[in-house]
Amino acid sequence: MPEIFGKPFVTQESVRTRILELGQQISQDYQGKDLVVIGVLKGAYVFFADLVRVIQLPVQIDFLIGTSTKKAGHSSKTVKVWSELTEKITKRHVLLVEDIVDSGLTAQVLESHLRKHNPESIEICTLLDKPANREVEIQPKYVGFEVPPIYIVGYGLDFEQKYRNLPYLAQMDQAKA
Numbered sequence: 001m002p003e004i005f006g007k008p009f010v011t012q013e014s015v016r017t018r019i020l021e022l023g024q025q026i027s028q029d030y031q032g033k034d035l036v037v038i039g040v041l042k043g044a045y046v047f048f049a050d051l052v053r054v055i056q057l058p059v060q061i062d063f064l065i066g067t068s069t070k071k072a073g074h075s076s077k078t079v080k081v082w083s084e085l086t087e088k089i090t091k092r093h094v095l096l097v098e099d100i101v102d103s104g105l106t107a108q109v110l111e112s113h114l115r116k117h118n119p120e121s122i123e124i125c126t127l128l129d130k131p132a133n134r135e136v137e138i139q140p141k142y143v144g145f146e147v148p149p150i151y152i153v154g155y156g157l158d159f160e161q162k163y164r165n166l167p168y169l170a171q172m173d174q175a176k177a
Contacts, residue, residue: 009152010145010169015127018144019047022125023054026095026142030057034092034120038085040110041065042164043099046156047127047144051097062087064096064113068106079109085117094119095142099156100128104138111138128152128169145169 037059039048052061065082094114101107107124114122125142132149153159154166163170 007170008168009147009150009171012168015144015155015168016050019050020054022142022144023051023056026051026125027056030055030093030095035059035095036062036087036089036092036119037095037097038062038064038089038114039097040099040106041083043156043158044097044127046164047099048097051125060087062089064110066106066110066113068103079106081110081113085114089114089117089119091118091120094122096122096124098124098126098140100130100152101126101138101140102130102133103135105136107140108136108138127155128157 035055035057037048037052037055039045039061041063042065052059062085063083064085066079067082068079096107096110096114098107101124107126111122111124123142124138124140126140127144129140129143129146130149131146151159151172152169153163153172154169156164157169158164159172
């Protein structure tokens, strides 16, 4: 692997195991409910695909594109929603799937955007949670891994739009981030 990947922070097997556990918990929590699972592109695409395949319920899926500007591994305060839903979510249960909840700003803006459609409920599921970097009060209900404030790539997470295809999570060398 190229030097930029650093050492694996979370192995591919650990990620798969945790996603299976999350899928089982989500299946149990939403049993008998009308669930729409919404993935946040681009970063959550790998996690989202693996997660929805292990949820043992009939679900509908949709996607949003929400971005925050990143500089030197830190999110900015500018968040933009680039797309609209194709599914109706009024009076339905919504699970918003993120790659990472860092400052919380993107998740907060997306949740606010979704609330305008009057869903029955909204919960957040994230592969990675960095509570040490939180700037707003938001708490994902489903968390794959809580991580310290380091820069991580792989499994959908990028550095300059690269390395999303890495099958595990790796800590980036801070000198390169």
